Amino acid sequence: MNRKQIILAISLFILASFVAGTGMTYYLNAEGRSASSDNTIQQLGKFSRIFSIVKNNYVFEENSDSLITSAIRGMLKSLDPHSIYMDKNLYNDLMIMTQGKFGGIGIQISTSDGYPVVIAPIEGTPAYKLGIIAGDKITKIENEDTHNKSLESIVSKLRGIPGTKVHITIQRVGIKDPINYTIVRDYIKVRSVPYATTLDSHYVYIRLTNFSQTASPEVGKALDSLVNGTTKGIILDLRFNPGGLITEAQKVAGYFLPRNSTVVSTRGRMSGIDKVYRTINFKTYTDIPMTVLVDRGSASASEIVSGAIQDWDRGLIIGDTTYGKGSVQTVFPLGPKEALKLTTARYYTPSGRCIDKELRGDTIVDTFTTIGGLSRLITSAGGIIPDVVIPYRKLSSTEIQLAKDNM
Missing domain, CATH: 2.30.42.10 (PDZ domain)
Incomplete structure (x- = not known):
């Protein structure tokens, strides 16, 4: 493969990636204009020259596909921890985590x-x-x-x-x-609601472990079967919930907020990524007091739901400060067995908070007020800070040993 062929292959690869991922002509055209700049062409030329030198002169013979894959991974590694190239194994894992x-x-x-x-x-x-x-x-x-x-x-x-x-x-x-x-x-x-029950005959407890495709149906089923005329409160347990699908967070929040309430908004550079997600469920439980339990393992979609509940003064958030993953990833298929998962936006709670700690790059703490009528002060300090903070307790050596012994 000569130098011109390599440049052409790289350019086509870049364009094809966006076509496969979005299916939007506008987005393809925007990327095409960007890629046509003199500086970008020069940099691609530099890359192709280095690739050619390595391919022809390195002490050991290297596979071309492996070199290109390593270059792609190196580029993505410079961005953030969540932007990754997904080979067939990782792509399959992603499908399994949301479905099986x-x-x-x-x-x-x-x-x-x-x-x-x-x-x-x-x-x-x-x-x-x-x-x-x-x-x-x-x-x-x-x-x-x-x-x-x-x-x-x-x-x-x-x-x-x-x-x-x-x-x-x-x-x-x-x-x-x-x-x-x-x-x-x-x-x-991958089960979303492993446990749901009624405590003291009047308080509905729902343990939600993830936001896969079954999250909102399972939460809805639990609410429908447990809530009755004597219910005095709902406890939604999001501890150790690493998140999942933003649309499932939208639907779960919809059970507890009035219809058409803002749950979260996303903002980024990609065409069509700026969006406001509002509640859409027809059956709601807005008249029942609620508490949301969180900890440092509550991330992403968990923070979307707890942030919306807090911003709207809908319920009490109890526990430890959440993980602080306020970014959105988009999966761009590159074929039937591989994909690019790229951070394309940050998400913002209804009050306008961005609680991301991984992409901030600064230590600025902004102050906001809740929008549900109480006007309480809240912050964007890398995670959702609970209304009632119960700090993480370190395990003793005995407790660690007991856990390791599975007792």
Whole structure:
């Protein structure tokens, strides 16, 4: 492949990516104008020259596809932890997480400072039962250092046949020594509402563990079966809920807010990404007092719902400050088995707060007021700060050992 062919291939790849992801001519044209600038052409030319030099002169022969893939991953790594190239394994994992089940240990991870970090364990899974918590940094898998390893390679090592074991080492905030775990993989079933009941005959409790495609139907079913004329309150438990689909957050919030209320808005540079999501459910439970439980493992869609409830003065938020993931990712299919997941927007709560801590790049804390009539002061300080704060409590060495022994 000569230099001109490489430039053409790269240019076509860039354009094809956006066509496959959006299907909008306007967006394709906008990118085409940007890509035609002299500086962009020069930079692509530089890349093709370096590629050619490496391909023809490096001491070991390298596969062209691997070199291009590494270049793509390097580009995305410079953006943020959530913008990634998804090979067939990661793309399949994404489909499974929103639709089905898989074999693994039961955690959702991101990256921070080059290490995989637990966003939240999935309730009822091996990792959850052993006491792994949000914020745990995975430093080793099978005694192999995880620093600067790709997210797909980390996921591949953690996933596996149910019944097999995997050994990991974590570093936990507030604990000096690393903690070693031997975890037996199991089938990880993606269920949104594993538990719902009535407490003291008058208080409906709903445990919501994710915002997959079944979240709003399962919440609606629980409300429909448990709420009655004697119900005095609703408790929505979003602890260790790492989020999911923004449309499911919109629908879940719709059970508790008046129809046509703003739930969240998104703002970005991509055509069509600026959008206001409003409640759309026909059946609501707006006249019943409610409490939302959150912690540092409550992220993304969990923060959308809790932020909307707080902004509208609809209920009381109780727990620890949430994770602070206020960004939106769009999946651009690159073919039947691969895709680009790119951060395309930030989301804002109804009062205008952006609670993202990962993309802020500053320490500015803005103050807002709630819009439901009470005009309470609230902030955008990287996460949803509860109305009643119950700080995270560090586990004692005995509690950690008991958790590791699965007692």
